[in-house]
Amino acid sequence: MLKTDGSVPMVNIFKQRRVKGWWPFYIKKENEEMELTGKVEAEIHLLTKDEAEKNPAGLGRNEPDPLEKPNRPDASFMWFLNPLKSIRYIIWHNYKWAIIKLLVFFALTIFFVLFFYSVPGFTVKKILGA
Template sequence: MSLQSYFAKFCWWPFYAKLSGGEEELTGKVEADFELLTAEEADANPVGLAREAPQPLDQPQRPENSFLWITNPWKSFRYIIWSRRKWFFLKMMIFIFLFLFILLFVYSLPGYTVKKIIGA
């Protein structure tokens, strides 16, 4: 691996803002690509002269719900909440159905008991 190919990599450079209390807050990151050239390569291709146009970045891979979540809340629910908490929701639904079944049984038990005693 040559020195040039080693330094021709991109990095994320953080940007910090100073707060009023002297603390720093991360405000963003910038992706930058730097190349380390030898003196001969730099003289052969000076900055700004006969350079190639900047290469566009690839489109970011965003989920379908990254913007305008208010227009389709069910899709946002599916991607954000359901994908992480589906087992919790399924267990809660089973628990609620069992609780309602037991509640209905206890509610109707005295009426059926009286009917059985009376013989109706």
């Protein structure tokens, strides 16, 4: 972009009134050599006086395009209206297998505790023949 030998294409803005492209920024070093420091994308419009008065700069812009609606789960904002649904989204999805293992462990523990609690009574009944 910084060629000075004439091989860079030139544009006559009076013939082509609208130009868009990348424009270089450069600095001259101490030895008169140019160094590219950056580029900017710009679009240039050459207007007549009447066209400029009809569309003053900055006032002829369109409204910005709205963003798409975000995909939020049901529990995002209304957690206080339905707390069980919130618990399902927050806790169940993350700790499902740990909760299932804990419930199975408690069920087996209760089964064995009740078994060992009732074994002496049944043993005595069998011995006495009741």
